[in-house]
Amino acid sequence: MGKDVSSTVFTREDRTRYRQKVRRCLDVFALMLNDFRFDADRPMTGLELELNLMDIDGGPAMRNAEVLAELADPSFQTELGQFNLEINMTPRLIAGRGFGEYEDDLRASLARADERARKAQAQLVAIGILPTLTLRHAVVENISADPRYRALNDQMLAARGEEFTLDIRGVESLLTGTDSIAPEAACTSTQLHLQVAPEDFASYWNASQAIAGVQVAMGANSPYLFGRHLWAETRIALFEQATDTRPDELKAQGVRPRVWFGERWITSIFDLFEENVRYFPPLLPLTDPEDPVEVLNAGGVPRLAELRLHNGTIYRWNRPVYDIMNGRPHLRVENRVLPSGPTVVDMLANAAFYFGLVRSLAEADRPVWTQLTFSQAEENFHVSARDGLRSMAYWPRVGELPATDLVLEHLLPRAYDGLDRFGVDPDIRNRLLGVIEQRCRTRRNGATWQADTVAALQHHQNLDRPTALHEMLHRYADLALSNDPVHTWPVR
Secondary structure, three states: OOOOOOOOOOOHHHHHHHHHHHHHHHHHHHHHHHHOOOOOOOOOEEEEEEEEEEOOOOOEOOOHHHHHHHHOOOOEEEOOEOOEEEEEOOOEOOOEOHHHHHHHHHHHHHHHHHHHHHHOOOEEEOOOOOOOOOOOOOOHHHEOOOHHHHHHHHHHHHHHOOOEEEEEEOOOEEEEEEOOOHHHHHOOEEEEEEEEOHHHHHHHHHHHHHHHHHHHHHHOOEOEEOOEEOOOEHHHHHHHHHOOOOOHHHHHOOOOOOEEOOOOOOOOHHHHHHHHHHHOOOOOOOOOOOOHHHHHHOOOOOOOHHHHHHHOOOEEOEEEEEEEEOOEEEEEEEEEEEEOOOOHHHHHHHHHHHHHHHHHHHOOOOOHHHOOOHHHHHHHHHHHHHHHHHOEEEEOOOEEEEHHHHHHHHHHHHHHHHHHHHOEOHHHHHHHHHHHHHHHHHOOOHHHHHHHHHHHHHHHOOOOHHHHHHHHHHHHHHHHOOOOOHHHOOOO
């Protein structure tokens, strides 16, 4: 949702004009799917990473504008909170040593950004939720200065008509209200992009939905929010609740939430865009002067600006993307379920597991989504977010079993197969998927390391919770610099 926003006040005429334009874009998109040549010859991948800034004491550093000014690097951008940054890596093929190139580039970019951040008395941390964040930090005054974030906040709050409620029950419980979407800034994620052909999109999206649960179980890294030990991947519940524009009455009527797992398997990417237009009113009704029909009839590539903007305000965990690169349109699945961190190698292991597994399942003779109900896939997702590596998962033909056993016995071999289909270098494949295997065998990922370390600090050193969280975060930040995978980190 990177479009510039110059106004936060929209008239009824703005909304009417925007709705008509979105539907016109949707009609053109349908025509393009039938007749247009999309770029899919060499499917590229992409990676976006959201980051936190912490100060010398381990608290959030509200200095992203200063850090960006020091960086002067267009690959880095603001995010919702003043303590957030985002980096967009250059898209690339993962064949051969593509993952190695990602690792080298990402480590170099983060090292350079951290060096610049320290000039602003801050430090970069890749973690799902900054554990030292408190409610006093999650306020509208700490939203980034970019007008689009304030506009989004104002429109979401107006749509809800009352304060947002956070009610998360896990190891401990959190119940609080907030008068802005600022708590959503606590969520920092790794977003994986996979370019696919139009005729293959449904298979890849369905496969992505089917494996979202095991992805979260393996990669969980967000156990603490506002001082409470909640879910293994609390980010899932927080994002769903902190941006929920529905008051209780609309929830009771079955109105869909804007952060959405979905409700059915699809047969075309059009299904998702059509649902977005049918179910969700616009939040930012900004119209573009382009007439997509005229552009299409003239042989050009329509930007479909309104459809893309609308799509960017509906936060599916696997989002459909229409984009244009070098004058050619393409389609992507944007996988949004994973947290940031702990290390670059951990994040690339998560990426290798996703890309390999989703390709193997999407190209299977008997698709998993013909054997798994959509509601069961959603149940797997939320149970895995709550319980992480300790979760149980249902999978066709094997029933319910621990997520770690499901991965070791059934899904890791499929991930190896998928990476081979991509042509990934075997040494890189083995190294990255070996990280996933060892997480399963050691029962340790970012979430368990954080929780075990805090417990040790509280029980053995008699630290109170806030002090233990600060000490754990300092240890986390130091260990992350080594790029040793989190399952090897000591707990002491």
